[in-house]
Amino acid sequence: MLSPKQMSRATIIGHKDIFEQTVNSLHGINAFHIEDYNDEELGLKIGKPFENADDVSNKLIKIRSISSFLGIKKAEVGKQNVESLFEELDTKLVELDDEVSKRTDRKNEIENNLKEHDTLSKELLPFSTIPLDLDQYRGYENLAVFSGVVKGDIEFELSSITKSYELFSDPKSGTIVLFVLKEHADAVSNILPDFAFRELRVPEISGVPAELLKKLEQDIVNSQNNIESLNAEIESLKSKYSNFILASDELLSIETQKVEAPLRIATSEHTFMIDGWVPNEDYDMLARTVEDATDGRAFISRTDVTKEEEAIVPIEYENPKISSPFEEIMDLYARPRYSEIDPTSLIFISFPLFYGMILGDIGYALILMGLALGIKKLVKSDAIKPLMNILIYCQVSTLIFGVIYGEFLGFPLAGLETHGHYIPGLIAGFNTVDLFLSPFGNEMVTYPVHRTHLVMTMIVVTAMIGVVHINMGYLLGFINERRKHGVVAAMLEKASWFVIEIGLVLFALGYAGIIPTAIGIVVFLVGFVMLLKGEGITGLVELPSLLSNSLSYTRIIAVGLSSIYIASTVNQIAFDMIMPDSFGPMTIFAIIVFIFGHALNTILSIIAPGLHALRLQYVEFFTKFYEGGGRKYDPFGYIRKYTEE
Amino acid sequence: MAVEGAVLMDPAGLKAIGAGLAVGLTGIASGIAEKDIGSAAIGAMAENEALFGKGLILTVIPETIVIFGLVVALLIK
DSSP: OOSOOOEEEEEEEEEGGGHHHHHHHHHHHTOOEEOOOOOOTTSOEEOOOOTTHHHHHHHHHHHHHHHHHHTOOOOOOOOEEHHHHHHHHHHHHHHHHHHHHHHHHHHHHHHHHHHHHHHHHHHHGGGTTSOOOGGGGSOOSSEEEEEEEOSSOOHHHHHHHOSOEEEEEETTTTEEEEEEEGGGHHHHHHHGGGGTOEEOOOOSOOSOHHHHHHHHHHHHHHHHHHHHHHHHHHHHHHHHHHHHHHHHHHHHHHHHHHHHGGGGSEEOSSEEEEEEEEEHHHHHHHHHHHHHHHTTOSEEEEEEOOTGGGGTOEEOOOOOGGGGGGHHHHHHHOOOOTTSOOTHHHHHHHHHHHHHHHHOOHHHHHHHHHHHHHHHHHOOOTTHHHHHHHHHHHHHHHHHHHHHHTEETTEESSBEEETTEEEOOSSTTOBOEEEEEOSSTTOEEEESOOGGGOHHHHHHHHHHHHHHHHHHHHHHHHHHHHHHHHHHHHIIIIIHHHHHHHHHHHHHHHHTTSSOHHHHHHHHHHHHHHHHHHHTHHHHHHTTHHHHHHHHTTHHHHHHHHHHHHHHHHHHHHHHHHSSSSSSHHHHHHHHHHHHHHHHHHHHHHHHHHHHHHHIIIIIIGGGTOOOOOEEOOOSSOOOSSEEO | OHHHHHHHOOHHHHHHHHHHHHHHHHHHHHHHHHHHHHHHHHHHHHHOGGGHHHHHHHHHTTHHHHHHHHHHHHHHO
């Protein structure tokens, strides 16, 4: 529970005749982490993919490109039988490819046409009011044609050059089409710039522009309809084939993994050697399966993990199901190393504990619990589930502390009599019970614990919790260090902290006059020297962290109080708005303020306590013992989702 | 003049100012510290998204400053 899964190194050697069977059987059990072979020093070569590798990967590429074109999303669908899928894969893939490409080709063609029509209609538009066939714009021996846009009226200037011209114009858009004799063309083109003449290209088709435009518009509408119907067809293809695509994607991915496996394996001319890791508990199963698949022709050997290998062993967590969601939190930081303590199960207790102590509110616990359960039910994602489980654990703890603190959405549940004032609670007639006088700040400890009136006590209590938590860290550090570098190093580096702390306590007792002060000082110095010997100068630098780290735990009360103050401020604003008249427009505003204020605080209630509780683990706790940096155990295999054997 | 000044100073008001300064100044300090770490963390995340966790943790480390400010403000009250 407190350490990663025990592994062994396994080597499988055999003749190439049984290579494929061996790889297939290893893939089937999904428990063997292949160590990639990459040095050629042993005189062995990296293997070549199996024969059908090209074929399989081509199909996979095809299916993936179709899948991304159709926008297939992962979904929960029934599993398909591998054998029948294999049989129909080729024909169905060709059929699918055909259907898809037929439609995409057609769609592309229409879209290209559409673009051409669009440009043409833009070109035709200026000529739409001129009732000339486009054929009449060109092909003259003695006539020059000017077509374009001008500003103003050119007829006066024109008539000073020649009387024999033909002018068609559209006063609205300024389009003109001018026919003059070739001999006047130069003179005309000289005056045209005065009218800001811009030449227009005449489309190389025949017909009257207005009629052509009408026809084009009709064509464009038709093409758009065609595209829409094609889109609908593609959509129906998507729903028809999505199961097939998901399943065959998976099937082909598995095949690719298998056929490309030799690339990770050492081979000689006639033999292969697979090197890797397997959890101890799975070794027998592995040996049996491989032997069955190869009729005992493969040679399998097993060695325990050596000291040198500890740095490269792939790490698999071994935690009870209940605490396994917290592996996510571990992975966020770093996987443990092989010889290290895996603190997942400790975080399973301390993370929700700190979260609950910070938030501690029945109302928010219920809201967030409902939210987490709802999201867990609605979103079927493997990434979300552990996070929601963590959130649920945290809310259970928040609920318990909510009962201890007696808080509901920032309201105190119980009334409190303090220094002559009476602060009413949410439940009439329910008052706090005095338990005992706290030794700090002259505060009365009550049930329910009124945090706002026990600030001093709570600060001391949370700092104490910090001291306990940090010392747990040193204890774990001691165990880790002993495993790694022996008892002496562990004593000097980690146990020295205990000696220093004992020294400080004795000094405090001496200060109080119970024992001589010198004892405390001597013990402290002994611890300090041990630390200096163990850690060197860093020990000196780290010494003040004892104080700052334990004070850091006061955030448990500080962040908690800030959350209460936000909630009670929202409540106060909302209730002040209602007070004057019993029901009116202000009541509606008050309800809005209440809802939005608490919604905001609910979101903050996930982020603030979550981050702070997390930080207490990572920064204050982990730095005392945890190194991390283990490699992820990634067995050769596949967890089937859409297919079954 | 000095006497008059002392009379005008309400102890409760001074406490409130002190508490406000404690939270406000430490808040600014945390902000200054976190802005550099935060932008570096985002930069690292752009290179490798798996660094999100570590970036987040490193970014919130100076949060302690404002927490201490908050604790001091609570003590002043």
